[in-house]
Amino acid sequence: MTAQGTVFRYGDNVDTDVIIPARYLTTSDPAELAAHCMEDIDQTFVKRVKKGDMIVADANFGCGSSREHAPIAIQAAGISCVIAKSFARIFYRNAINIGLPILECPEAAAAIQAGHTVSVDFDSGVITDKTTGKTFTAVAFPPFMKELIACGGLVEYVKAKRAGK
Amino acid sequence: MTMTQKILARAAGLPRVEAGQLIEAKLDLVLGNDITAPVAIREFAKTGVARVFDKDKVALVPDHFTPNKDIKAAEQCKILRSFACAQNITNFFDTGEVGVEHALLPERGLVGPGDVVIGADSHTCTYGALGAFSTGVGSTDMAAGMALGTAWFKVPSAMRFVLKNRFTDPWVSGKDVILHIIGLIGVDGALYQSMEYAGDGLNALTVDDRLCIANMAIEAGAKNGIFPVDQATRDFLKEVGRAQYTEFAADADASYTRTIEVDLATLRSTVAFPHLPSNTRLARDSGDVKIDQVVIGSCTNGRLSDMRVAARLLKGRHVAKGVRCIVIPATQKIYLQAMKEGLLEIFINAGAAVSTPTCGPCLGGHMGVLAKGERAMATTNRNFVGRMGHPESEVYLSNPAVAAATAITGRITDANELV
Numbered sequence: 001m002t003a004q005g006t007v008f009r010y011g012d013n014v015d016t017d018v019i020i021p022a023r024y025l026t027t028s029d030p031a032e033l034a035a036h037c038m039e040d041i042d043q044t045f046v047k048r049v050k051k052g053d054m055i056v057a058d059a060n061f062g063c064g065s066s067r068e069h070a071p072i073a074i075q076a077a078g079i080s081c082v083i084a085k086s087f088a089r090i091f092y093r094n095a096i097n098i099g100l101p102i103l104e105c106p107e108a109a110a111a112i113q114a115g116h117t118v119s120v121d122f123d124s125g126v127i128t129d130k131t132t133g134k135t136f137t138a139v140a141f142p143p144f145m146k147e148l149i150a151c152g153g154l155v156e157y158v159k160a161k162r163a164g165k
Numbered sequence: 166m167t168m169t170q171k172i173l174a175r176a177a178g179l180p181r182v183e184a185g186q187l188i189e190a191k192l193d194l195v196l197g198n199d200i201t202a203p204v205a206i207r208e209f210a211k212t213g214v215a216r217v218f219d220k221d222k223v224a225l226v227p228d229h230f231t232p233n234k235d236i237k238a239a240e241q242c243k244i245l246r247s248f249a250c251a252q253n254i255t256n257f258f259d260t261g262e263v264g265v266e267h268a269l270l271p272e273r274g275l276v277g278p279g280d281v282v283i284g285a286d287s288h289t290c291t292y293g294a295l296g297a298f299s300t301g302v303g304s305t306d307m308a309a310g311m312a313l314g315t316a317w318f319k320v321p322s323a324m325r326f327v328l329k330n331r332f333t334d335p336w337v338s339g340k341d342v343i344l345h346i347i348g349l350i351g352v353d354g355a356l357y358q359s360m361e362y363a364g365d366g367l368n369a370l371t372v373d374d375r376l377c378i379a380n381m382a383i384e385a386g387a388k389n390g391i392f393p394v395d396q397a398t399r400d401f402l403k404e405v406g407r408a409q410y411t412e413f414a415a416d417a418d419a420s421y422t423r424t425i426e427v428d429l430a431t432l433r434s435t436v437a438f439p440h441l442p443s444n445t446r447l448a449r450d451s452g453d454v455k456i457d458q459v460v461i462g463s464c465t466n467g468r469l470s471d472m473r474v475a476a477r478l479l480k481g482r483h484v485a486k487g488v489r490c491i492v493i494p495a496t497q498k499i500y501l502q503a504m505k506e507g508l509l510e511i512f513i514n515a516g517a518a519v520s521t522p523t524c525g526p527c528l529g530g531h532m533g534v535l536a537k538g539e540r541a542m543a544t545t546n547r548n549f550v551g552r553m554g555h556p557e558s559e560v561y562l563s564n565p566a567v568a569a570a571t572a573i574t575g576r577i578t579d580a581n582e583l584v
Contacts, residue, residue: 013352013353013441015547015549015550017528017547017549017550017551017552018549018550018551021529021551021556022200022229022528022529022530022552023529023530023534025200025229025230025530026230026234026235026237026238026240026241027237027241028203028204028207028241039556040550040551040556041550041556059353060352060353060356060386063352063353063386064287064383064547064549065286065287065528065547066201066284066285066286066287066289066301066302066303067200067201067303068201068204068285068303068304068305069200069204071303072204086353086356088353088356088386089356089357089386089388090287090301090302090303090383093302093303093306094302094303094304094305094306097303097305097306097309098303098305142187142319144187144317153305154208154305154306154308154309155208155211155212155305155308155309157309158212158214158308158309158312158313159212159213161313162212162213162214162312
């Protein structure tokens with residue numbers, strides 16, 4: 001599986017309150033959430049984002065509230081992949097559980113700039129900055145997480161586990 | 166093994182576990198609220214599992230946008246109510262019974278030493294104060310937990326915090342311990358790790374102090390925060406009617422990635438400035454920062470001891486002109502006790518508004534949302550951009566003494582300045 005898109009670039013500690021402010025959490029409808037994604041730190045995000053685009057950020061992306069509405073909003077906004085120096089742990093779990101591709105890669109996070117075109121090969125973990133021609137390799141997922149991802153997320157994993165019993 | 170590792174090993178049915186190992190652990194409690202549970206209930210339905218694993222081990226606590234703030238919030242709560250009814254869930258707490266979840270569950274005896282708890286709320290780490298392993302997860306994890314009664318975990322490594330001596334400043338409390346630590350290590354200083362507490366300073370910490378400290382482990386990126394079980398814990402458990410539990414202690418040779426000593430005697434009232442909990446300064450060194458609103462409450466500092474501290478300062482004084490002070494006892498039990506002790510009367514006479522239990526303003530939900538350019542001093546746990554309302558508003562975090570003193574003066578104030 002591969003993805004390619006234009007990069008939206010953010011800094012350290014992007015918290016789930018700015019990814020999707022709590023005032024919109026009276027719904028869990030993905031499209032409604034996507035309409036307000038990132039609005040407290042980037043009011044133009046929703047207007048500019050196109051299907052396949054990527055978010056590249058620095059350390060501790062997704063910190064704060066456990067709201068799964070955050071990765072849901074990002075996914076529904078059309079983002080194909082989030083690349084960061086590191087992820088907050090609940091966001092990391094949530095993204096894998098719902099099938100939003102995320103890649104931990106400090107080198108890519110340091111080098112890739114806003115507006116660059118980036119492609120990602122999820123099987124190899126290779127990230128290519130098409131604008132500069134540089135390539136990076138993301139931290140590999142542990143085997144269990146690969147299994148979760150291959151299943152299509154946690155719900156499918158639960159189904160498979162129940163069927164196996 | 167660390168204390169956390171020993172609890173996880175038992176829950177996974179393994180003689181020992183190591184940091185980094187992936188395990189599947191049995192769950193003693195699965196929690197959700199009115200924001201996260203509706204998504205979990207939707208995902209639960211997709212699993213095809215008909216019944217939750219144990220109707221007594223699921224807690225549904227609609228505390229965020231309640232009493233229902235609008236039609237949409239009401240619809241979310243209705244999803245919980247219907248699910249609780251259909252699944253015959255024992256621990257569903259509706260308006261009238263509900264309190265802020267992380268104050269409510271300990272008070273109900275639903276969490277105790279040795280338990281493994283997941284909650285679709287990041288402050289689920291609070292229960293580590295009682296010697297439980299408890300951690301925040303998302304809604305899909307909650308759904309899988311309700312379906313299977315198990316969850317997968319990567320066994321965390323741990324940082325050790327050795328607390329020494331006792332508080333010497335009468336207005337300093339657990340909040341200052343955790344703000345001091347987060348200021349020291351940063352908002353991802355304990356990323357993926359446990360924060361394990363030790364040292365003779367523990368003797369001087371009340372259970373409320375510990376609940377407050379464990380509550381904000383997530384604000385340092387930690388998986389959990391955990392305290393050894395001692396007589397104070399046992400007394401608390403007896404009081405709330407929790408009889409069955411298993412005490413665990415870290416092995417003497419447990420390994421830690423880092424040990425940090427905190428001298429409680431030197432701690433002073435601490436304030437986290439916008440927009441990160443790690444952006445700390447001493448209250449007395451904060452300068453002339455004018456405040457528009459004060460919030461005293463939340464899962465961090467909405468307990469009876471917090472109400473008492475605030476009342477001690479507000480008694481016979483008045484909230485400054487131009488400041489709105491909102492006091493929110495975290496549960497009905499705390500509310501009732503505060504009423505019996507005359508604390509609510511003190512708050513009202515001082516010109517504060519007293520609210521029924523709710524998370525409300527902490528997350529900019531309702532009951533005290535900020536306008537553009539406004540500043541709040543809050544005893545809550547997060548001061549991110551837009552956390553309490555308009556993206557151009559500001560939140561400062563403190564203990565209840567600073568919050569009450571600030572309400573009286575209208576600017577950030579160390580309580581020692583007034584007393």
